[in-house]
Amino acid sequence: MILGISGSPRKDEISGVYKLVKIVLENTGCAYELVSLRNKNIAGCVACLKCVEDNVCKVKDDFQELRESILDADAYVIGSPNYYSGINVLTHAFLERWFQFRHREGDLLWGKIGVAVGVGGTSGKYPADEIERFFNYNFIETVAKVEGQGAASCYYCGYGDSCKVGIPYFLYGENADVSEENVPDVTRQQDVVKSAAEAGRELGRLVREGYDRSEVTGRMQQRMMEMLKGS
């Protein structure tokens, strides 16, 4: 099973993250579960260390219902919207809680694989890169990153044509036009859909054909050592 997570708080129908994560999953050819974090109550890690002995977080909230799926999954497709050039707090809190899986020989997730999906009003690069970093900390190898342009709230707020701090103005200046036909939609961005489909196919191939988790773990351990030495 491949677990897909959409970290957008928006309704699925208008969330670029949800749509893009779904395209990746559909192209894997594997069984998948797609969970939206919308309306979920998930706090960040509180560093209580109560998970150290048994790798089980003791904070009681909606993360608990997702824990088994995270452990069962062979691979992950995780997507976040770009908020202030990073991932949003919902996705961040969700991923912080993966701390519980990491302690000592807690190799519960080590050597698994994933796809990182980012969607922003300008670009999805920042969230995709940040999700990759979270994957690294869990020794999960990023098979592909998918980045799309979603509909900034400025297209719906009523002032998008003229607002001087809105994304349409940043991108198009006085020519900003927030009419319906100009609202960015990841499903109409052919290169984005293509990269999502390719990412899904590659992830599915690796899951079906199998891969050596200990080899991936070794590579990721090395990568983390290099990353943290240089920081």
Ligand SMILES: Cc1cc2nc3c(=O)[nH]c(=O)nc-3n(C[C@H](O)[C@H](O)[C@H](O)COP(=O)(O)O)c2cc1C
């Ligand atoms: C609080 C907030 C901050 C945002 N910051 C950025 C940003 O820094 N850069 C960007 O490209 N888009 C930014 N956006 C726009 C979202 O990334 C964009 O609407 C995207 O489509 C959200 O994904 P979703 O459609 O799946 O919800 C921001 C949106 C919100 C609500």
